[in-house]
Amino acid sequence: MTMSSIKIECVLRENCHCGESPVWEEASNSLLFVDIPAKKVCRWDSLSKQVQRVTLDAPVSSVALRQSGDYVATVGTKFCALNWEDQSAVVLATVDKEKKNNRFNDGKVDPAGRYFAGTMAEETAPAVLERRQGSLYSLFPDHHVEKYFDQVDISNGLDWSMDHKIFYYIDSLSYSVDAFDYDLQTGKISNRRSVYKLEKEEQIPDGMCIDVEGKLWVACYNGGRVIRLDPETGKRLQTVKLPVDKTTSCCFGGKDYSEMYVTCARDGLDSKGLLQQPEAGGIFKITGLGVKGIPPYPYTG
Ligand SMILES: O=C(O)[C@H](O)[C@@H](O)[C@H](O)[C@H](O)CO
Ligand SMILES: [Zn+2]
Numbered sequence: 001m002t003m004s005s006i007k008i009e010c011v012l013r014e015n016c017h018c019g020e021s022p023v024w025e026e027a028s029n030s031l032l033f034v035d036i037p038a039k040k041v042c043r044w045d046s047l048s049k050q051v052q053r054v055t056l057d058a059p060v061s062s063v064a065l066r067q068s069g070d071y072v073a074t075v076g077t078k079f080c081a082l083n084w085e086d087q088s089a090v091v092l093a094t095v096d097k098e099k100k101n102n103r104f105n106d107g108k109v110d111p112a113g114r115y116f117a118g119t120m121a122e123e124t125a126p127a128v129l130e131r132r133q134g135s136l137y138s139l140f141p142d143h144h145v146e147k148y149f150d151q152v153d154i155s156n157g158l159d160w161s162m163d164h165k166i167f168y169y170i171d172s173l174s175y176s177v178d179a180f181d182y183d184l185q186t187g188k189i190s191n192r193r194s195v196y197k198l199e200k201e202e203q204i205p206d207g208m209c210i211d212v213e214g215k216l217w218v219a220c221y222n223g224g225r226v227i228r229l230d231p232e233t234g235k236r237l238q239t240v241k242l243p244v245d246k247t248t249s250c251c252f253g254g255k256d257y258s259e260m261y262v263t264c265a266r267d268g269l270d271s272k273g274l275l276q277q278p279e280a281g282g283i284f285k286i287t288g289l290g291v292k293g294i295p296p297y298p299y300t301g
Helices: 271-276
Strands: 007-012 019-025 030-035 040-045 051-055 060-065 071-075 078-083 088-094 102-109 115-121 134-139 145-152 155-160 166-171 176-183 188-197 204-210 216-221 225-230 235-241 247-253 259-264 283-287
Touching: 019 060, 019 102, 019 204, 019 247, 030 060, 030 259, 040 060, 060 115, 071 088, 071 102, 071 115, 102 155, 115 145, 115 155, 134 155, 155 216, 166 204, 176 204, 188 216, 216 259, 225 247
Parallel strands: 060 102, 155 204, 204 247
Antiparallel strands: 007 283, 019 030, 019 259, 030 040, 040 051, 060 071, 071 078, 078 088, 102 115, 115 134, 134 145, 155 166, 166 176, 176 188, 204 216, 216 225, 216 247, 225 235, 247 259, 259 283
16 A cells, blocks of 8 residues: 655745746756746756846846757747856747737747747736736747737646647636647647636646646646646646745656655735745655656757
């Protein structure tokens, strides 16, 4: 008989305004993540517990590994290459040029090395924004950009099925986790459908990752939890609550990708909330889930 003994620990009190886009970098035993409004990319070394930070000149909403070394990131409305050593960002492509109030939000690399990321109007308060201003894009390895669809409210979590035939996607204000058929060869998506509708107490779906069993883990903003979903049956399999309300995203990492890392936000909490949740904006590690994740795919351009 196996006993589940889930442990949740704040491993870094970073006080992120809005922590997002956790990515495990196996080569450095580190967790990368961003603080969007602080315009920061952080790299936390899980062995030394030290953090390195790079500050950019616009909100940075996602970061990803790059096959040739270093990283790529979405900064403002630009896909950028990030040089960690000299802290510079080189623009690879710009989107939404006519939408001055837009910025990128969540992004992730597909199994073929394309960098997917969507946009949204800038928020005046968490989840308060001009609606339907966002679009979903991907940056191909040759640096050209393809647009998939527009009319997005808050482009958020994304991942691909283990067989690479399905693309999962969250537009937060739809309160739905959606699936598309995915053509890995061309990067094209089709046949959108909902695989899970959030329940009221689960609040707003935000970042997402898949585990080796093909189940989806969704961070619930304002819900203080991550939920595990079976996209085939549409059922929730598990709820893991955290001691902070504004959980934003999750990824697997650590030894054999057996640990889960969760980001969260401080922004949107009042002074009482901040007193009750002193670890808000920190990085959480969940162990004992009994399921592993998969390594992040690097951008191949
Ligand atoms: O983290 C993100 O994805 C957005 O940039 C955030 O602003 C929140 O998610 C949003 O406010 C709630 O949906
Ligand atoms: Zn998000």
